[in-house]
Every structure is written in C-alpha cells, then in structure tokens.
Amino acid sequence: MSFASDSKRELCMIENKRVCCLKAECYGLLLFSKCFSIRESKMVCENGAVARRLAEAAAVSAGVFAEVRSELHRKKVSAFTLSIPGEDARRQMIESFGHSTTEVSLHIKRENLKNDCCMAAFLRGAFLICGTVTDPQKEYHLEFSTPHLHLAQELKAVLEDVRAAQLSPSIAKRKNNYIVYIKESSAIEDFLTLIGAVNSAMELMQIKMYKEAYNNMNRVSNCETANLDKTYSAASKQIAAIALINDKLGLDELPADLREVATLRLHNPEMSLREMSERLAISRSGVNHRLRRILEFAETLGTPEEEAAAQRAEK
Numbered sequence: 001m002s003f004a005s006d007s008k009r010e011l012c013m014i015e016n017k018r019v020c021c022l023k024a025e026c027y028g029l030l031l032f033s034k035c036f037s038i039r040e041s042k043m044v045c046e047n048g049a050v051a052r053r054l055a056e057a058a059a060v061s062a063g064v065f066a067e068v069r070s071e072l073h074r075k076k077v078s079a080f081t082l083s084i085p086g087e088d089a090r091r092q093m094i095e096s097f098g099h100s101t102t103e104v105s106l107h108i109k110r111e112n113l114k115n116d117c118c119m120a121a122f123l124r125g126a127f128l129i130c131g132t133v134t135d136p137q138k139e140y141h142l143e144f145s146t147p148h149l150h151l152a153q154e155l156k157a158v159l160e161d162v163r164a165a166q167l168s169p170s171i172a173k174r175k176n177n178y179i180v181y182i183k184e185s186s187a188i189e190d191f192l193t194l195i196g197a198v199n200s201a202m203e204l205m206q207i208k209m210y211k212e213a214y215n216n217m218n219r220v221s222n223c224e225t226a227n228l229d230k231t232y233s234a235a236s237k238q239i240a241a242i243a244l245i246n247d248k249l250g251l252d253e254l255p256a257d258l259r260e261v262a263t264l265r266l267h268n269p270e271m272s273l274r275e276m277s278e279r280l281a282i283s284r285s286g287v288n289h290r291l292r293r294i295l296e297f298a299e300t301l302g303t304p305e306e307e308a309a310a311q312r313a314e315k
C-alpha cells in the first residue's frame, strides 16, 4: 500500500456529519472526475474505495446511478472504470450543482460551498478523485490534476482561502493537464489534517522529524564539530591567557576595552567571534584584535605552560 492509497482509504472512512458538507464533498468528487460532462465519458480509477465513494456521491447528491466496472488495467493492476450512463442522468447531475450543460468551461460554483465547514469536505472530494500525495520518505509533494484550466486556477484560489493554514499552492502544466500542487511539508501536513486524513498527516510529521534529526546528526558530525573544535581551541588559549592575567594582576588591571572582551570570553567559552561581536556591538575584527592584545599581554607575563611549570617547581 502506498502512502497515497493509505491516506485515501482513511478519507473514505470519514462520515460527513452535516448535510452541507456531504453535498460539498460530492461536488468535489464529481466536478473533478472526468464524468462531469454531458457527453458520455469514462474515467479509470485505481482505488476501489474512491470508486465506491464516487458512486455513492452521484446517488446521494444528484440521485443518479454511476456505473463502476472492475477491469484489468494495462499493467495488470486491477482498476475501475467509472461512468454515468444516460444523457438525462448526466444533465440531472450537472444541474443539481447549479451548472448548465451548455457551459463552455468548467468553474467551481462557490454557492455549493455554503459554510466554512464545507471547504474541507469539498477539498477532500477533489483530492480523492484527482489528487495524490508522494510518499514523504521520498519527497514532499501533493497534487491535483485536471484538464480544465479554470478549475485548476479556482482550486488554487480555494486552497489559498483556507484560513487555518498557509498552503501556498502553485500551478504547472503537465502534458494535457494542469497540476495544482503543494510542496512544503508543513503545508501538506496541514492539508491532510484539514481534509480529515489525520493519521497520514501524523505519519508525515513523524517521517519529517526523523529525517530532520538524521540530517542534523550528520551535519553536526560532518562540519559543526570541526568548527566547534576550532572555536574551542582558540577559546581555550584565550581563557588560559585571561586566567593568567587574572591570577597575576587581576582583570581590573586591563584597559576597559580588553576587560570587557576578557570577561565575556571567560563566561562564554563556546561563543564564536561573530556572537561576541554582536554582543559587544563591535566588528568581528575588533573583537579579534582585542583578543590578540590579551594574548600578547599575557605573553609578557609568561605563557600558561611556563606558569604551570613554575607552579610545579614551587611545590
């Protein structure tokens, strides 16, 4: 089972509690299917649960019969062919959603999405029949595909209108279809949650967290440790020098500008030059210069190693 088919199976188990939402989902399912046309047209659907859902939608919302035929698809994957037989039935379906059979191009009629709650149901229907989502292990990608330009544009607008999330959809053309897609992992997660695929959204989130943790671990072990080592070895020399000055003379003997840097370094061994420069509001080269002066000053007092040797000798 793919991630997409799992999410669709989850969605097909949702029961619409409100009549308005039930109608909105049916509208999404039928409008974005290839059956929403006065001319007889068939569409192939690989997902049995979705095929059943569409047939139910046609019956419940428009009182028409949709034929679902089980077939062996080219690649020997079992698939279903959907159609709505009879011109009268097709007219009835089209008109029951306020469309006319003479429309040149298909549009989303927003009056079928009466209440705020209906938006999610409509998007669920559209996603079920013309959408898919890539396995998040591979990449973050969710898309809808339709041959109708206006439907694509208006679907994008509906997605942009979702107030609960920033979905940032885009449109592209692929062969004869317009693709409305979402690329951002958190947007896909929000979308799946919105339409009711809560388990799929959670699975995506877990995969993302795992990936991020794994990447962070790699990054740290590859590069940050190298930088940290550099910062630390430079910092440890500086701290040794500052400690030496403190022991011999006391930090108060340092000029104010050096004392400031010395105190900051002493309390923050891991701080980078950049962070120090931000903290002190002076340039990085300024910080560097002061640290060098501290090291030079400490050298006039003897190196820390000499100092340690001297201490050992005293004992």
Ligand SMILES: [Zn+2]
Pocket: 018, 019, 020, 021, 022, 024, 115, 116, 117, 118, 119
């Ligand atoms: Zn509703």
